[in-house]
Amino acid sequence: MSGAPTLALMTTTAPPLLPLPARVTPEVAEALVEGRGVVALESTILAHGLPRGENRRVAHEIEAAVRASGAVPATIAVLDGQVHVGLDDDALDRVCSDDEVLKLSVRDVGVAVALGRTGATTVASTAALAHRAGVRVFATGGLGGVHRGAAQTFDVSADLGVLASTPVLTVCAGVKSILDVPGTLETLETMSVPVLGYRTDRFPGFYLSDSGYAVPWRVDSAREAAAVAHARSLLATDSAGVVLAQPLPLDRQVDPALHDRLVTEGLATLEAEGVTGKDVTPRLLELFHERSGGESLRANVELVLANARLAGEVAVELAGMSG
Numbered sequence: 001m002s003g004a005p006t007l008a009l010m011t012t013t014a015p016p017l018l019p020l021p022a023r024v025t026p027e028v029a030e031a032l033v034e035g036r037g038v039v040a041l042e043s044t045i046l047a048h049g050l051p052r053g054e055n056r057r058v059a060h061e062i063e064a065a066v067r068a069s070g071a072v073p074a075t076i077a078v079l080d081g082q083v084h085v086g087l088d089d090d091a092l093d094r095v096c097s098d099d100e101v102l103k104l105s106v107r108d109v110g111v112a113v114a115l116g117r118t119g120a121t122t123v124a125s126t127a128a129l130a131h132r133a134g135v136r137v138f139a140t141g142g143l144g145g146v147h148r149g150a151a152q153t154f155d156v157s158a159d160l161g162v163l164a165s166t167p168v169l170t171v172c173a174g175v176k177s178i179l180d181v182p183g184t185l186e187t188l189e190t191m192s193v194p195v196l197g198y199r200t201d202r203f204p205g206f207y208l209s210d211s212g213y214a215v216p217w218r219v220d221s222a223r224e225a226a227a228v229a230h231a232r233s234l235l236a237t238d239s240a241g242v243v244l245a246q247p248l249p250l251d252r253q254v255d256p257a258l259h260d261r262l263v264t265e266g267l268a269t270l271e272a273e274g275v276t277g278k279d280v281t282p283r284l285l286e287l288f289h290e291r292s293g294g295e296s297l298r299a300n301v302e303l304v305l306a307n308a309r310l311a312g313e314v315a316v317e318l319a320g321m322s323g
């Protein structure tokens, strides 16, 4: 990022200015212009992935985790047709409590902006908007991916296509085991998205520390992860993003037997209810939280916070390399 003209484009107090039709909070804009570490955060996990009440507390904790690593959090959402990069307390309150908040993937963002709607951004749309704003690191819980039975339903998350075309490093705990994990890993390979295990050779399974599949690469520090993104940028081989997958510690994962039961029952309920499309992931998460006595929620929150912390470290390292 360079100099003052960019700051002028990003000033939040003025009406939206082209070419970035977004409100960027002064804190985020300044950090970007000064080349400091910034971490994008999605809002769908808040609006549609966590229960009401809990989500507001977690929203604050995620941002605090990014700050604890010395980086600036930039939670992204669309409010009344305006893209926001960085949310103040009122905006976070709204995302966490308003029933009108839609789930916006990349294809929906332009529509929501044009029609003046309000929505939370998924991994796909958050990564796309983060890139547009000049943010290179992103933290989330689990990526969307290839759903089980996708050969029949064609349900493959738009997250994968965006990761394949957007140079943002995404820190996650793998993909939820409600998905077709090997199918998702194959697709990431086909789409030339590198997957790095953080201090592990195994691809994490979100609630589970190990999905049962290997990762192609391992890094052992935030510095190594940042170096990967930096090298890809220098080599101009960074048209795709990087997935940095951090597992829950083994003693913090959800009990595998409970987990298997939740997946089996959850998928059956979904089929019985006829849930499809963008409602699949939120409904499954809701069922998990209801049926696990809070265990899935506990694990979900812990892994998101750990990812936010690691993303903050990577963002700081990457800022240092580019500076």
Ligand code: PSU
Residues within 6 Å of the ligand: 042, 044, 045, 046, 048, 049, 050, 121, 122, 123, 124, 141, 142, 143, 144, 145, 156, 157, 158, 159, 277, 278, 279, 280, 281, 282, 285, 300
């Ligand atoms: N993983 C979570 N919680 C979530 C999601 C993923 O632990 O809320 C959300 C993310 O926003 C992700 C989206 O981008 O679900 C994927 O939805 P779909 O499968 O409809 O693409």
Ligand code: MN
Residues within 6 Å of the ligand: 155, 156, 157, 158, 277, 278, 280
């Ligand atoms: Mn889907």
